[in-house]
Amino acid sequence: MDRLERLMKELTEAGGISGFEGEVRKKMEAYLSPLSEELLRDRLGSVVGRKTGDPNGPKVLIAGHLDEIGFMVTGITEKGFLRFQMVGSWLPHNVLSHRVRVRSRKGEYLGLIGSKAPHVMPLEERRRLVELKDMFIDVGASSREEVEEMGIRPGDPIIPESPFFTMKNGELWGGKALDNRAGCALAVELLHALQDTDHPNIVFAGATVQEEVGLRGAETLANLVEPDVAIAVDVALAYDTPGHENHPLQADLGKGPVLFLMDHFLIAHQGLRDFLLETAKDLDIPVQFEVMMGGGTDGGRFHLQGIGCPTIGIGCPTRYIHSHNGIMCRKDFEQTVRLLKELVRRLDRRKLEELLA
Template identity: 45%
Template sequence: MENEFSLELWKRLTEAPGAPGFEGPVRDIMKEYISQYTNELVYDNLGSMFGVMRGDENGPRIMVAGHMDEVGFMVTRISEKGFISFQTLGGWWGQVLLAQRVQIITGQGVIQGVISSIPPHVLSDDQRNRPMDVRNMYVDIGVDTREEAERLGIRPGQPILPICPFQVMANPRRIMAKAWDNRYGCSLAVELAKELHERPGHPNVVYVGATVQEELAGTRGAKTAAELIQPDLFLALDASPAGDIPGVREEGGKLGNGLLMRIYDPMYVMPVGLRELLIATCEEEKIPYQIYVAKGGTDAGVVQNHGKGVPSAVIGIPSRYIHSHASIIDTADYEAAKRLLFSIIRKLDRQTWESILPR
């Protein structure tokens, strides 16, 4: 069983609502924690937030970031009968949506509802044999008119989030929650700030926190955060699809087999020098890792192209069922990622940083 600090942190972060563009509740939690470890907080104008952990001012400037946002939805229209149409925010597969509970965050509070489904008794043969288009789904909040929905505070433009309580599973290493993509990275960022506060003396300056709007096309917060920080090196902390479930080709990581060492995705090729440093560290310290080739991108693909170029890597973990209502991680993988992150930050002095640059 994990320590109480980690369990409380994970529960608070995963249960907080944070659709792309609506990350405020997650940012508030991260600010509460990180401000205990540094009084120097910086923000970009989209809402990304970082604590500055000052070690050796002559060392490299390292940006370490999860992303606050999770896949969600946005209210677009309320029908005359009070049914709510929505726009997806981030990548959803329509078949994971029907009959799932959701919450709409309004100015007056949280309204719960369910995504429409048609009972099998009344489906035509044609409807049975093809998936429902997301554009034909709606949220039912149990009212009969648009006016009732509006009196509850519902308006177009408000975020809609999945509902999934934090749950330690039968195997206590496995934890189910919504938004492990990417509250994993947010929680690990908090733990790094705590570590550097309690054990000062790192040979660099670390900006540790999280970006916004990663799940939308363009990984937007990473661009503005890199402009704010001007990093010499970037470490993205992100969760990726596990490949250890029935019906999935075993291309992704397996839960419990260690952190994910992402060497390629469509936006990114891991720099050779940084790859060798990370793998050597894992080998020397017996940290379990899995080589990972990804189909989707992360903030690393954006930050690496900032300015003259920023050596970037992703320290990841596998998570089952990401981009759905409920996802599962193995805490052993989280611990492996934490060990590598803490170790590499201690190693990255000016000389080590220069040694990984292509010269």
């Protein structure tokens, strides 16, 4: 396992659902600190490292988000099972029989989202989708009192349990929380790539909190940094699996980074869009496209900062997001790092004025 795989493994396996990002934030800070002149934090927990090229250049914010989707304890049954609510967006199909970690004030406990055996289910029930409100988590307890002794109480976070893995001789990465620890890793790798490179601006690279529940940390972080330009780095949907044959757009693993043209919260800034595409062409990096009206990225808040902040979103195509196991391609990640580095290298005050004209 090389340095980049170790980075992805450590970030993806860390627990940090929306509102409870402390563990993964500490890991991000450990990676960002030696690559930055200064770490900046907002009061919700978002963090960025500052890397100055030209102190009079534009401020460029490039950020992923720390949080992952998960669950929260909402109740305890008399026999010691947990009731829960989703934090972020889940499909019930992806939840049953998966392992989770319940984090209480006394420690972490392995849990299993329980399910009925088909043998005792009538045909009608087998065909019916199990709703989240009817699910429960088994932590091995036999009573409410035993659960309370474990320190578990309503409001505690529940983290998906799924180790990082690789496929195809390391060409593919898999595991939980690729959305959006991949974006966190992109921010780290960008600062790593800029260590021996001159650039004509001030880069703020890092990650926000609470993206999955309404882009909340993006707003507070943008208020802190006050960027002139912003790039949200996230994951994009891959459409190369069965069932997407008739999708109007195509985003395949291994065929390059994805530019978000439009989502529910943001229309890509025209000047930045063209600048990115021209830069990618010069680097011979293919770019794929996404229009995602059912969701969005932190760019939806970044671009509303102050009097307006030119913003785009870019990410790596990823299969099976918002589940316990996603899959993405290392090559796409590495190409995205190269593209971000060159964008930073070319983006000076004069170029920014040109983009805004």
